[in-house]
Amino acid sequence: MIEGYRAFFAASAGASAAFIGLLFVALSFIDSGNVDEKVKSWRRILANSSFSQLINIFFVSLLGLLPDPHNFALVGAIMALLGIVVSVRLLPQTMDREKTGRNTPTRIGILAVGAYVLELICCIGLLHNPQSQTMFNYLILSIIILYAGALARAWEITGIKRSD
Numbered sequence: 001m002i003e004g005y006r007a008f009f010a011a012s013a014g015a016s017a018a019f020i021g022l023l024f025v026a027l028s029f030i031d032s033g034n035v036d037e038k039v040k041s042w043r044r045i046l047a048n049s050s051f052s053q054l055i056n057i058f059f060v061s062l063l064g065l066l067p068d069p070h071n072f073a074l075v076g077a078i079m080a081l082l083g084i085v086v087s088v089r090l091l092p093q094t095m096d097r098e099k100t101g102r103n104t105p106t107r108i109g110i111l112a113v114g115a116y117v118l119e120l121i122c123c124i125g126l127l128h129n130p131q132s133q134t135m136f137n138y139l140i141l142s143i144i145i146l147y148a149g150a151l152a153r154a155w156e157i158t159g160i161k162r163s164d
Helices: 002-027 037-061 069-094 108-127 133-159
Strands: none
Touching: 002 037, 002 133, 037 069, 037 108, 037 133, 069 108, 108 133
């Protein structure tokens, strides 16, 4: 079953590695310039979240290239648990109005937790049934959600605002 997803995982591993590199470039600008301390703090939170999501995608995709779906599912479950821990740790920081100027967690942060939970459920399901097409499809969906969240957060780090 995993063979049918090799091209996706190869592209995903390469893309996530490239996005991690670009995130490092963006991070070099966080502390530069005349930026308010609250903005710097907010950008650091976003960077932590985005980096966590991209690292998750990278390792899950990299392991998806290996022939044994059990190792893939086990590492995916571990990465999902780590992602949940990081996201839950970051959520209270997003609500610290003193540091960030905001008083509610971002929807993207909450969505990331949901994507990690979906990933964890799918990986546990794949440990029990490595041939489950449904579990693979939902796992791919969780990866796509994590990509969307990571890229949205990376974009927000740049500070570019849309013009209305």
